Amino acid sequence: MLKNDLFLRAARGEATERTPVWLMRQAGRILPEYRALRARLSGFKELVETPELAAEVTIQPIDALDVDAAIIFSDILVVPDAMGLPYEMVEARGPLFPTTIKSAADIDKLRIPDPEDGLGYVLDALRITKKALNGRVPLIGFAGAPFTILAYMIEGHGSKTFSKARGFLYKEPVLAHRLLAKITATTIAYLQAQVAAGAQVVQVFDSWAGILPPAQYTEFSARYIAEITEALAPLVPVTVFAKGAWWAVPEFAATPCRTIGLDWNQDPAQVRLQAGNKTLQGNLDPCALYGTPEQVKAATEAMLRQFAGGPHIANLGHGVYPDTNPDNVRVFVETVKAWRG
Numbered sequence: 606m607l608k609n610d611l612f613l614r615a616a617r618g619e620a621t622e623r624t625p626v627w628l629m630r631q632a633g634r635i636l637p638e639y640r641a642l643r644a645r646l647s648g649f650k651e652l653v654e655t656p657e658l659a660a661e662v663t664i665q666p667i668d669a670l671d672v673d674a675a676i677i678f679s680d681i682l683v684v685p686d687a688m689g690l691p692y693e694m695v696e697a698r699g700p701l702f703p704t705t706i707k708s709a710a711d712i713d714k715l716r717i718p719d720p721e722d723g724l725g726y727v728l729d730a731l732r733i734t735k736k737a738l739n740g741r742v743p744l745i746g747f748a749g750a751p752f753t754i755l756a757y758m759i760e761g762h763g764s765k766t767f768s769k770a771r772g773f774l775y776k777e778p779v780l781a782h783r784l785l786a787k788i789t790a791t792t793i794a795y796l797q798a799q800v801a802a803g804a805q806v807v808q809v810f811d812s813w814a815g816i817l818p819p820a821q822y823t824e825f826s827a828r829y830i831a832e833i834t835e836a837l838a839p840l841v842p843v844t845v846f847a848k849g850a851w852w853a854v855p856e857f858a859a860t861p862c863r864t865i866g867l868d869w870n871q872d873p874a875q876v877r878l879q880a881g882n883k884t885l886q887g888n889l890d891p892c893a894l895y896g897t898p899e900q901v902k903a904a905t906e907a908m909l910r911q912f913a914g915g916p917h918i919a920n921l922g923h924g925v926y927p928d929t930n931p932d933n934v935r936v937f938v939e940t941v942k943a944w945r946g
């Protein structure tokens with residue numbers, strides 16, 4: 606039994622007494638207790654791959670920020686890792702893949718792993734977290750969208766343009782689809798296993814959606830997200846967050862996802878018109894949290910007003926930036942909780 610099921614009810618499209626709130630990347634470097642734990646370890650991967658520690662870090666923001674949902678501490682890059690393409694997390698630089706996908710042979714070598722084998726550490730973290738939460742708040746599972754995962758597998762690291770990955774779509778469309786199909790199969794099995802391990806909502810992050818032209822987005826990304834939502838929606842409510850893909854809202858609305866995530870470039874009122882009865886999630890600019898507490902409160906209230914007229918889960922328009930003052934995050938959370946729109 607959940608003591609606080611506001612997030613879950615909003616994610617199902619049900620009415621709630623107040624708007625639930627959580628933050629993308631709430632578990633991480635904004636919290637001193639995260640940085641302290643992280644400093645004792647060899648690196649990010651050790652934290653992600655040690656279920657007891659991942660569970661501890663997942664719960665930190667529930668204690669520190671009093672948010673209405675927990676998101677399992679992991680990364681979208683565990684999927685390519687389990688498929689046979691390991692990543693490294695380079696301090697202060699971000700992810701790096703020592704080998705990348707270049708050919709049909711590279712794609713054929715990739716596994717579609719049994720989640721309990723290749724990703725058992727995430728499933729263990731979910732099971733431990735679920736037990737430790739003891740029903741305080743719902744637990745969110747997640748995975749990257751196949752296109753965003755392909756972008757890292759081909760590019761090998763973060764990039765402003767992802768020109769190698771985008772070039773691959775033009776030069777090798779057949780291979781791109783072969784790779785996307787393999788990532789999609791892995792992701793569906795992985796998310797189903799996350800649900801079996803205790804995830805009550807799953808979110809698909811298409812962080813690099815905005816780098817594709819709309820027609821290519823439909824062909825190389827949205828259709829695979831649709832497949833994932835069709836496989837998962839019978840089990841739990843599914844959230845789709847595609848950063849920068851404002852044009853794709855009608856496509857997501859046609860899938861069985863329950864919630865659509867908005868980044869801060871999107872106009873909530875306009876999205877409402879396109880999204881039917883879906884729940885909307887978002888979308889405060891993470892930079893709004895750099896202001897004074899009064900400014901944070903005003904910006905949060907302005908955001909809440911824009912979402913009037915339908916189910917809403919308050920969040921930022923992307924992950925919280927690591928140099929954000931946690932006190933301002935608490936102002937954001939408290940402002941949402943006090944709001945009766």
Ligand SMILES: Cc1c2[nH]c(c1CCC(=O)O)Cc1[nH]c(c(CCC(=O)O)c1C)Cc1[nH]c(c(CCC(=O)O)c1C)Cc1[nH]c(c(C)c1CCC(=O)O)C2
Nearest residue numbers: 629630631632633649676677678679680681699810812924
């Ligand atoms: C694109 C992407 C990645 N990872 C993720 C995405 C999709 C969401 C988004 O667009 O932000 C998803 C992710 N990564 C992490 C979470 C944890 C759960 C949560 O939201 O609180 C989630 C949901 C932890 C993390 N993932 C990472 C950290 C920082 C690592 C550290 O502790 O040094 C954390 C807490 C590392 C990471 N992981 C990734 C990058 C580009 C980086 C480096 C940039 C950075 O440092 O923030 C890939």
